[in-house]
Amino acid sequence: MNDELALVPRPLTWPERLFLRLLRWMELKTFGFKHPFSEELVRSSGFVGALNFGKAVGKAMGGLEKRYGLLVSNLIMGFAGLWNGCRYCGVGHLYAANLLHFKATGRLYPIAESDVPWLQELSYDESMVRVRGMLADEEFDEHLRIIERLYGLRGGAEAQNEEDRLLQLALASWAWLNECSAPITFDMQVQDVPAILEKTERGRILERYRAARDARSRKVAARATSLD
Amino acid sequence: MAQHRFHFTTTPPDRVTIEIGGALGDLIAEELTTRTVDTLANQAGTRLVLIDIRGLTDFTVMARVGLGTCQKLLRRRQIRTAWLVSTPRQHGLATLVAHNAADDGAGVFQTLAQAEAWFASSEGRLEGIMARAKRLT
Numbered sequence: 047m048n049d050e051l052a053l054v055p056r057p058l059t060w061p062e063r064l065f066l067r068l069l070r071w072m073e074l075k076t077f078g079f080k081h082p083f084s085e086e087l088v089r090s091s092g093f094v095g096a097l098n099f100g101k102a103v104g105k106a107m108g109g110l111e112k113r114y115g116l117l118v119s120n121l122i123m124g125f126a127g128l129w130n131g132c133r134y135c136g137v138g139h140l141y142a143a144n145l146l147h148f149k150a151t152g153r154l155y156p157i158a159e160s161d162v163p164w165l166q167e168l169s170y171d172e173s174m175v176r177v178r179g180m181l182a183d184e185e186f187d188e189h190l191r192i193i194e195r196l197y198g199l200r201g202g203a204e205a206q207n208e209e210d211r212l213l214q215l216a217l218a219s220w221a222w223l224n225e226c227s228a229p230i231t232f233d234m235q236v237q238d239v240p241a242i243l244e245k246t247e248r249g250r251i252l253e254r255y256r257a258a259r260d261a262r263s264r265k266v267a268a269r270a271t272s273l274d
Numbered sequence: 275m276a277q278h279r280f281h282f283t284t285t286p287p288d289r290v291t292i293e294i295g296g297a298l299g300d301l302i303a304e305e306l307t308t309r310t311v312d313t314l315a316n317q318a319g320t321r322l323v324l325i326d327i328r329g330l331t332d333f334t335v336m337a338r339v340g341l342g343t344c345q346k347l348l349r350r351r352q353i354r355t356a357w358l359v360s361t362p363r364q365h366g367l368a369t370l371v372a373h374n375a376a377d378d379g380a381g382v383f384q385t386l387a388q389a390e391a392w393f394a395s396s397e398g399r400l401e402g403i404m405a406r407a408k409r410l411t
Contacts, residue, residue, distance in 0.1 A: 089374075095404055102407040131366020166362040170384060173362070201384075211410065218407040225400055229370040233335075 058085070061093040069096075078245035082134070083227040090226050101224055106219040109212045117146040117194060120243070122213070125193055126220035127227075128162055129170065129200060134231035135224060138242035145241050145272040149251045154262055156180040160236050170197075189244070278302055279329070280299065288321040293296045295329025303340025310344050314351065322393045323353050328360040338371065341398070345375035355380035356389035372399060 058066065066088045073080045088096045110119035120143040127135025141159035148154060157180050165173045174197060179192040196213050205211050231239075241248050279295040280302075285326075290313055294306075305365050314320050357368035357380065365382055372380035379399030383389045397405070 090400060091404065098404065098408050098411070102411045105411050129365070131362045131364070131369055134367070166366070169360045170362070192325050202388075215407070215410040218403065218410050221403045222400075222407050225369060225373060227405060228366045229373045232366055232370050254286075 050210040055086075055089060058089060059093065059110060062088050062096065065093060065096050069100075076244055077240070077242065078248075079240055081227070083223075083230040086226040086230055087223065091222075099219075102215065103219045103223065106212070108215045110216060113212060114192070115207070116243075116247070117143050117150070118189060120146065121189060122192065122196060122216055122222060123242075124162075126200075126217055127224055128166060128173075129197075130221060130224035130228060131166065132220075132224040132231065133162065133166070133234050134227050134239055135232075135242070137168065137218065137236050137239040141239065141241035142243035142248075145243060145248060145251050145255050148255045148258065149247075154258055156186065157264075158184070158259060159239070159241075160263070163236060280306060280309060282309055284313060284317050284320075286317065286319075288317075288319050289324070290317065290322070290326045291321050291326065293326045293329065295327075295331075296330035298330065298334065298337035298340070300334050300336040302337050303343060306340050307343050307347070309346060314347075314353075320351075321353055323348055323355045324358060324389060325355060325368075326358040327364050328358055330364055330367075333367065338367065341367075341371045342375055345371050345377050345380060349375055349377035349379065352379065354393060356392050357382045358386065358389055359384060 069084050069088070070080050073084065077113055087099065091099050101261065107119065107123075110122055114122070120139040124136055124139030124143060127139060137159045140157060140162055144155045144157075144159055157177065161180075165176065167175065174194075177193060178190065181193070192213075195210070199205065199210060199213050201215055203210075204252055241252070275373065277296050278298050279293070281295075282294040283291040283293075285291065292310070292313075300391065355372070355377065357364075359365045359368055359382060365384075368380075368382040372382065377395055380403075381389075381399045383392060389410045
């Protein structure tokens, strides 16, 4: 289609290019890969905006990890991204939460990273019904409490305490991030999204997790076929 | 792919509601753009457009381009847009269209009340997101 109204993305200024180089260096050092949306984030936010974003997301991630640990932090970031329609953040952070849960318990988390696309196709309320069902075991009561609160705050509930204010900051930071990541990663497939976890955390557990998750998927598929 | 539905409602003096439902195929772009242009021509004072995609079930890449062309038309006329969505996937689609059209006057919402509040304000979408994050930091 001849899109005559198309915009040409503006080139980055030199401070923005410098900031982007620093960001990519940090991503490679931390995760071992580069996020596909970083350039768009810097372009959309501008140099000062990108600095402010770094401050906001840094404070949110630091606060979440300190309060909840890495697994629940990734659940929070994953659901914030999932609800904003970001495939990359939804899958990537749920994948990370799955790896951490598997590493700690040797068991699969009830919500797989591959559940993100179909959860995103449901209405918000329907998807929450399914999430409640998947986290029904009392082992996950605290996870569900936090996701419910995050959902309530996203819907406009007033913050009541410090925990709520931290969750609000996480929601605001991911709304900013997803403004740029959702358009760039809209068509990504689950298998193309990496676990957004430090490479040292991701390393050894990944193969064992994939084998266990794929075996579970095959078992579920075989059961579904036998019921046809 | 199943049939799509467009429904245009003009509310004088300054509002248009576009309901988009069903599955959007490759060929919708021209129809959507033409009907949008015609509707805006019939009400020159339009300042607010509500795009309700809660009934949207599926869409092709070319259909997305068509939505983007409409959004750019609205941006050029400085018309404030509210996208009304009911699923995260629709939220992502509306964000993609608004972002790629570089239209900061287009916001994405789950309720009519939120959309009305958006129409009553003058803050930009990204501008608002950035200000909120900064305030909470």
